[in-house]
Amino acid sequence: MTTGVSMTQSDASPSVPEPFRAPEPALEAPKGAPPAMPRQANIPLTDAAALEAKPILHIQELNLFYGEKQALHDINMEVGEHTVMALIGPSGCGKSTLLRCINRMNDLVANVRIDGRVLVGQDDVYAPGVDVIALRKRMGMVFQKSNPFPKSIYENVAYGLRIQGIKDRAVVDEAVERSLIASGLWDEVKDRLQDSGLGLSGGQQQRLCIARAMAVQPEVLLMDEPCSALDPLATSRIEELIFDLKRNYTIVIVTHNMQQAARVSDFTAFFWMGKLVEVGLTEKLFTNPRVRMTEDYISGRFG
Amino acid sequence: MPSRFKDWWRRGNALIWFSGATLALSLLMIGGLVGYIAVKGLGFFWPSPLVQMQTGEGSILGEVTATEAAQGEDAAKVQFRVGNRDLFGQDYRWVPKAELKGESFPADAVLVERLEYGAFIGRIKSVEKEGQVLAQDAEALAAIRGLVPGAEQLRKKIKGIEKGEVGGLNAQIEDLRLEQRGLEAKAPGSPKLEALRQRAQALQERYDQAQVSLGALHAQAAALTVTLAAVDGQTKTIPLASIVRIVPANALGTFGKLSVYASRLWEFLWDDPRESNTEGGIFPAIFGTVMMVLLMSALVVPLGVMASLYMKEYAKQGWIIRILRIAVNNLAGVPSIVFGVFGLGFFVYTLGGSIDRLLFSDKLPAPTFGTGGILWASLTLALLTVPVVIVATEEALSSVPRSQREASLALGATRWQTIWNVVLPGALPGILTGLILAMARGAGEVAPLMLTGVVKLAPSMPLDGTFPFLHPERKFMHLGFHIYDVGFQSPNSEAAKPMVFMTALLLLLVVVILNLFALRLRSRLRARMGGGAF
Numbered sequence: 001m002t003t004g005v006s007m008t009q010s011d012a013s014p015s016v017p018e019p020f021r022a023p024e025p026a027l028e029a030p031k032g033a034p035p036a037m038p039r040q041a042n043i044p045l046t047d048a049a050a051l052e053a054k055p056i057l058h059i060q061e062l063n064l065f066y067g068e069k070q071a072l073h074d075i076n077m078e079v080g081e082h083t084v085m086a087l088i089g090p091s092g093c094g095k096s097t098l099l100r101c102i103n104r105m106n107d108l109v110a111n112v113r114i115d116g117r118v119l120v121g122q123d124d125v126y127a128p129g130v131d132v133i134a135l136r137k138r139m140g141m142v143f144q145k146s147n148p149f150p151k152s153i154y155e156n157v158a159y160g161l162r163i164q165g166i167k168d169r170a171v172v173d174e175a176v177e178r179s180l181i182a183s184g185l186w187d188e189v190k191d192r193l194q195d196s197g198l199g200l201s202g203g204q205q206q207r208l209c210i211a212r213a214m215a216v217q218p219e220v221l222l223m224d225e226p227c228s229a230l231d232p233l234a235t236s237r238i239e240e241l242i243f244d245l246k247r248n249y250t251i252v253i254v255t256h257n258m259q260q261a262a263r264v265s266d267f268t269a270f271f272w273m274g275k276l277v278e279v280g281l282t283e284k285l286f287t288n289p290r291v292r293m294t295e296d297y298i299s300g301r302f303g
Numbered sequence: 304m305p306s307r308f309k310d311w312w313r314r315g316n317a318l319i320w321f322s323g324a325t326l327a328l329s330l331l332m333i334g335g336l337v338g339y340i341a342v343k344g345l346g347f348f349w350p351s352p353l354v355q356m357q358t359g360e361g362s363i364l365g366e367v368t369a370t371e372a373a374q375g376e377d378a379a380k381v382q383f384r385v386g387n388r389d390l391f392g393q394d395y396r397w398v399p400k401a402e403l404k405g406e407s408f409p410a411d412a413v414l415v416e417r418l419e420y421g422a423f424i425g426r427i428k429s430v431e432k433e434g435q436v437l438a439q440d441a442e443a444l445a446a447i448r449g450l451v452p453g454a455e456q457l458r459k460k461i462k463g464i465e466k467g468e469v470g471g472l473n474a475q476i477e478d479l480r481l482e483q484r485g486l487e488a489k490a491p492g493s494p495k496l497e498a499l500r501q502r503a504q505a506l507q508e509r510y511d512q513a514q515v516s517l518g519a520l521h522a523q524a525a526a527l528t529v530t531l532a533a534v535d536g537q538t539k540t541i542p543l544a545s546i547v548r549i550v551p552a553n554a555l556g557t558f559g560k561l562s563v564y565a566s567r568l569w570e571f572l573w574d575d576p577r578e579s580n581t582e583g584g585i586f587p588a589i590f591g592t593v594m595m596v597l598l599m600s601a602l603v604v605p606l607g608v609m610a611s612l613y614m615k616e617y618a619k620q621g622w623i624i625r626i627l628r629i630a631v632n633n634l635a636g637v638p639s640i641v642f643g644v645f646g647l648g649f650f651v652y653t654l655g656g657s658i659d660r661l662l663f664s665d666k667l668p669a670p671t672f673g674t675g676g677i678l679w680a681s682l683t684l685a686l687l688t689v690p691v692v693i694v695a696t697e698e699a700l701s702s703v704p705r706s707q708r709e710a711s712l713a714l715g716a717t718r719w720q721t722i723w724n725v726v727l728p729g730a731l732p733g734i735l736t737g738l739i740l741a742m743a744r745g746a747g748e749v750a751p752l753m754l755t756g757v758v759k760l761a762p763s764m765p766l767d768g769t770f771p772f773l774h775p776e777r778k779f780m781h782l783g784f785h786i787y788d789v790g791f792q793s794p795n796s797e798a799a800k801p802m803v804f805m806t807a808l809l810l811l812l813v814v815v816i817l818n819l820f821a822l823r824l825r826s827r828l829r830a831r832m833g834g835g836a837f
Contacts, residue, residue, distance in 0.1 A: 103713060137715030147706035149725055160714040163724065196831070209710070216714065 053080025056250050057102065057220060062116030064097060064106070071097050073275045075116070079220075079267070084242060084251045086261035086282065089271035090297070095254045096144075098271070099222050101125075102252065103139040104132050120220065137164070140213030140249075144225040146205035148197035148212070153180075153189050156197040156208055160216035175215045183211035184241055203234025210241065214249070221245065223253040227260065239264050258298055262286050270294045337811065344808045347801030348567040350552040350560050353412040353424060354383075355534065357404040364412055364534035365424050366552075368395065384798075386414065386424035390537050394421055395797050408553045413444070415531060416547040418577060421798065423541075425533040430543070433526050443529075447549060450527060454544045457524050464517055470763075472510045479503045485665040571805065580759065580789050581799040585806055587761055591677070591779035592813055594765055596746045598681035598775075599688065603741055606685060607692025608727075608734060614693070615700045616722055628697075635690035643751030646683030651675055651755060655776075671776050675756030677765045678775035683755045684748060688741035695740065699733020700726060735825040739818050746814045749783035757784045759792070782810040 057079040064072035072094045079085045087095035100106045102118055104125060118125040125135060137160070148156050155162075157176040166172060176193070180186040185207045189200070197208055206226055213221060223242075227235040242251060242264045255261050261268050262282060269279035270291075278291045289295045296302055311317070351366040365385035373379040379400040388394050415423040427443040429436050430450065438446035483499050490496075524544035532538045547570075550563050574584030610631075618624050655672035663671040672678075703726050711721040727734075749757075758778040765777045790796065790803040 105709060105713060108709070108712065133715050133717055135715075136713055139713075141710075141713035143706055143710065143713075145706055147704065147710045149707055149710070150729055159711070159716075159724070163711075163714065163716045163720045212710070212714070 053083050055079060056081040056121055057252070058117070058119040059098070059102075060117040060119070062098070062101060062114070062118065064094075064101060065113040066109070067111045071274050072101070075276050077269055077276060077279050079250060079252060081250050082246060082248070083266040084246050084253060084264055086265035086268045087252065087254045087271060088256075088258060088261050088268060088297075089277075090302070091256075092273075093271040094274040095269075095271045096224050099224055099252060099254050102220070102222055103136050103141055105141070107132065137216055138218055139220045139222055140216065140218035142206070142209050142213055142221065142223040142226045145229050146202060146209050148200070148205050148208050150196065150198055152194045153197050153200070153208060154193040157211050157215050159212060164216070176211075179211040179215040182214055182245065183207045184237065184244075185211055201234070203230050203237060206230060206234070206238060207241065210238070210245075214245075219250065221249045221251045223251060225254050225256060228256060235260070258286075270297060272297070337808075340804050340808050340811070344801060344804030344806075347805060348564045348571070350414070350550050350555060350563045352408050353414060353552050355407045355409050355412065356398075358398050359402045362534045363396070363398065364409075365396075366414075370400070371397075384422075384424075386422040387420075387533050387537075387539075388795075389420040390533055390539065394795065410551070410554045411441070412551070412553055414550040414552055415529075416550070416582075417541060418545040418547060421578065421582065421795070423531050423533075423539065425531050427549075428530040428532045428538060431528050431530065431540075444549065444551065447529060447543065447546075450543055451546070451549075454524065454527060454546070457520060458544050461517065461520050461524065464513060464520070468513050469510070469517070472506060472513065476503065476506050476510065479506065481665045572809075576760065578795075579793060580785065581793050581795050581802060585780075585782070585785060585802075585809065587764060588780040588782045588785045588806070589809060589813060590764060590766075591757075591761065592746060592782045592810065593817070595677055595681050595684070595752075595779065595781065596742055596813075596817055598677065599684045599745045600738055600742060602681055602685035603688050603692050603745075604734070604738055607689045607737065607741075608696050610689070611693045611696035611700065612722065612727075615697050616718070616726070631690045631693050635694075638750075639687055639748050640750040640754075642683055642687045643754035646679055646686070646751055646755040647675070650679040650682050655679060674776075675754070675758075675778055676776040677756055677779045680752050680756040680779070683751045684745040687748065687751060688745050691741045691744060692734070692737040695737025696730065696734050699730035699736070702733060703729035732825045732829050735821055735828070739821045739825075742817050742821065743814055746810070746817065747783060749781070749787060752781055752784055757781045759784075759788050782806055782813065786810070 055078040059075050059077050062072055062075040063070065075098060077085075087098065089095050097106065101114060102120075102125065106112050106114065114126060116126075120135070120138060123135075124130065149159060151159070154176055157179050158172050161172050161175055177186065180189065185204060188204060189195075189208075197205065200208060206229075210221075210226070227238050230238065239260065242253065245251060246266075253261075253265065265282045267280065268282045268285045270277045270285070270289075270293075272293060278285060278289060278294045280290070285294065286298055289298065351368075353364060354367055355362060355364045357363075363383055363385060365383040367381060368384045369382040371377075371380050371382070380397045381400055381403065383396050383398060384394060385391060385396050386394055409426075411426050413425070413427055415425075415427075417423060427440075427447065429439045430443050430446050431437060479499060479502060483496065483503065486493060486496050486499065525542045527543035528540050529543050529546065530538055530540045548563070548566065552560075555563065571584045572589070573586050575587060576585060577583035614624055614627065651674060655670070655674065655676075659667060659671050659673040707725050707729065708721055711725045712718075716724065756778050758780065761778050761780045763774075763777060765774050765779050766772060767774070786803050786806050789799045789806065793799045
């Protein structure tokens with residue numbers, strides 16, 4: 001694979017032969033009629049780093065149903081190693097659902113049926129008999145609302161190691177310090193590691209959650225609107241953090257904020273009603289989208 | 304005017320007033336109840352003046368305990384506590400008010416609290432040692448005061464030997480006897496049998512020796528005697544060692560009365576009961592109550608928490624769980640006596656009987672676990688209070704945010720690790736709320752205990768110095784049952800009335816103290832977690 005990102009529409013769907021024309025009628029189209037989308041959209045890549053990125057996350061022909069209702073339609077995408085992929089789209093478009101498919105958090109929801117494949121490296125996440133626990137250890141997750149445990153700051157960060165049964169004090173100390181430094185929280189909390197994590201401010205709590213996710217050194221960091229509950233200052237700190245983390249982690253971030261997507265991500269995927277409309281280099285997607293609907297969305301005409 | 308009223312009504316002020324008044328009424332009722340119990344109970348220990356009066360049948364000396372106004376044909380009358388049950392046949396006497404003349408408060412009148420026959424009210428005539436008079440009349444009281452500490456020490460020593468050495472020897476002899484019997488049945492003529500016999504004999508000798516020294520101590524105690532005179536001239540000579548306390552009520556100043564009060568309160572809290580529970584202390588009952596509640600808590604929390612964990616976290620939320628939840632809630636409404644019957648039938652007879660057959664067969668037919676005991680009583684109460692804990696725990700488990708569970712699972716924790724590390728700590732304050740409710744309910748319950756192990760007078764405590772220290776099979780005393788027993792089963796219920804109030808007050812106090820401990824634990828947990836949902 002030479003491209004960091006590619007988007008392929010399944011060949012098994014011959015119902016969309018013509019190129020995409022206008023978003024308006026498609027928006028009002030009855031349910032079940034998928035909007036027209038380009039068959040093949042291999043974007044010429046300019047970013048040298050992105051070109052070299054080896055894909056680590058593959059999502060192939062993924063469909064997800066909540067009971068009878070289909071929430072994700074035939075998603076195909078890849079995320080390159082040490083890049084940031086932003087998932088954007090209006091509310092309810094399935095971007096969070098997709099994120100939760102990657103570490104199988106949707107297993108916790110009743111009546112969910114998933115088919116298709118999600119590969120992390122070489123391993124199929126949905127292969128029968130896969131160890132979900134071991135899988136989740138390879139992927140850190142940061143949630144929309146900061147959710148530190150009602151434990152001390154130290155124990156919050158150490159949690160992932162503790163449940164893996166790591167008792168060596170030196171190892172845990174080192175991991176806690178490394179994660180807190182990486183999340184930029186170390187200088188603020190190093191003197192009160194034994195205080196409750198709930199005593200921190202909102203932005204600090206979110207960075208604590210990021211540190212907690214990083215402590216176990218996951219391969220992929222999944223972020224579900226990590227800044228939606230934060231003020232602009234805290235948001236900018238997290239964005240800087242994401243920028244730094246990119247060097248060591250592959251990040252998939254769901255965001256409602258298009259400026260944020262533009263600022264932090266290398267690649268952006270635009271979703272609409274459970275379908276992947278367009279995916280490509282962020283710079284390209286925001287300045288020169290290939291699909292009209294993307295342009296309408298990012299220019300604020302709907303969504 | 305009407306429009307203003309309508310306005311007032313519309314603003315909902317009426318409801319505010321109404322709810323406030325309801326709260327005030329509730330508080331008044333609770334405060335009134337506790338206050339009434341406290342006044343009736345706590346007043347009991349204050350030494351009342353001893354009144355001497357003339358009646359149609361001669362003089363009367365005692366405490367005025369009640370007066371009754373004239374009612375129709377019944378003339379007004381006064382109740383005296385005259386004591387001297389051994390001489391007069393009764394402690395209390397009603398005298399028509401019209402007959403009473405010449406009230407006086409003689410300074411030499413004393414109330415003598417004795418180990419037997421209740422109080423003696425009268426005067427001290429003399430103190431004797433082996434029949435020789437040591438002091439008489441006015442000097443007698445001072446002489447007794449000098450002798451009382453020695454007599455008390457002697458009494459304690461006798462009691463110590465009886466309970467400690469003699470009791471221990473008794474238990475050892477009994478164990479040996481059982482071993483011997485078992486061996487005789489299994490292997491008659493074995494050489495071990497002879498060794499056992501020799502050991503039994505050695506023990507019996509030690510026992511006899513202890514009895515001899517006890518006899519000597521008893522004789523020593525009996526040497527000092529006090530002769531008391533009742534108001535009608537009858538005299539009574541009793542051993543000094545049988546005197547608990549002498550209260551010259553009329554001669555005491557405020558400080559003296561206070562010290563009598565304190566000493567009586569102390570005795571009440573820390574001593575064993577006497578005279579079929581109507582006198583002395585209630586320490587075994589306090590101890591039994593606290594221990595039973597603690598045992599019950601230790602049993603009910605794991606039971607309730609495990610059950611609700613399964614119902615809330617693991618089980619599929621369908622109609623079965625809904626029915627189960629309704630059943631659990633209904634269980635809380637089952638009359639407690641039904642639990643008592645279940646405890647007797649299942650725990651005592653079935654479980655206890657099986658344990659006896661399996662492990663204590665050499666003691667049969669005398670039951671060990673096959674009879675009521677503190678373990679069975681606690682288990683029965685744990686069953687009775689488990690719905691409270693289940694409901695509170697389920698409530699607490701739902702209060703743990705989903706986001707925290709997800710955070711834990713996303714970090715690769717298993718379901719059990721998530722429950723153990725995140726859900727349970729978060730739910731702990733709520734679980735403790737359930738425990739507080741369960742303790743309050745369990746501590747006040749009497750009916751099931753009467754069937755599963757509570758007794759009027761327990762010869763030994765369920766926790767003591769003899770191996771294995773904790774004796775879950777032993778019967779125990781309980782404050783709630785004590786109230787019932789002293790108030791309604793005692794031959795001398797008039798004398799016991801203040802004891803009932805005092806015991807009720809103490810039961811309340813025990814519940815409050817246990818709850819305060821749990822509350823403190825809960826608030827500390829909350830502080831550690833930086834403010835929780837509960």
